[in-house]
Amino acid sequence: MIEVGLNHYLAVSSILFALGIYGVITRKNAVMVLMGVELILNAANINFVAFSRYSNFGINGQVYALFVIILAAAEAAIALAIVLNIYKTYANVNVDEINKLKE
Amino acid sequence: MNIYDIIFYLFAIVTLVSAAFVVSTKNIVHAAFFLIFTFFGVAGLYILLGADFIGVVQILVYVGGILILLLFGVMLTNKITNVEIRSGTTQIVPALIGVGLFAGILVLTMVSTEWKSAPGEIPFTTAYSLGKVLLTDFVLIFELLGILLLIALIGAASIARREKE
8 A cells, every 4th residue: 555645535525515505506405515614625625734735835734724724714604694684584404495585 | 454444433333324324214313313423423423524623613513513503403393292293205216226326426536546645744732723823813713703703693693583573
């Protein structure tokens, strides 16, 4: 078996990305869609850190990974606030039944 | 096959298997708990890549913050008294075909490409150099992210607590 290198990390992150997209496409519950988005962000982050390790850009890749984590936290807070509002209006959060911006 | 490779495969399998459970299980609470293992696996991968600070931040922010937020979201948007907390799925077959093709092409491309890898020098502890870079080269983005987090905080609070007139 060949030694673990950059390609291994990229393969793992690709599969994680595809799983995240599958979750976003197939789930009805909005909170589950958010979980898929988190998987996608994690996959992108693995790429940033892996390229930071296996190239000579220095530590910049890790800085971008840090920014992505911060943005993910902000995104989760806003998205859950919106989901709570949708739940107050529709009494469910299935994304395929919500088709009006207001009552 | 040395110890580094074994640990890598361990973390990779933990990450991918629990991510597969997250997107396939019907029970939302189970999905949220499998997400913990995914985040821990990714944190392990970060630490294997020499990014110890990012790994710790991953555990603090994702497991301690985002996951708790998601669990609150699950509990506030479902009637807990109904025992079933389930999420329906839609369009499984087209999604499986499309995502399978996409994943196959992506993995083939990633594995077969000859990346120009030149192992850079990763400092022994990354926290020092990360802090230095954040307050010199990236100081504008750093400050903007602080403002963004404040806006997100105020915005989330005002959206979630809209009073009835």
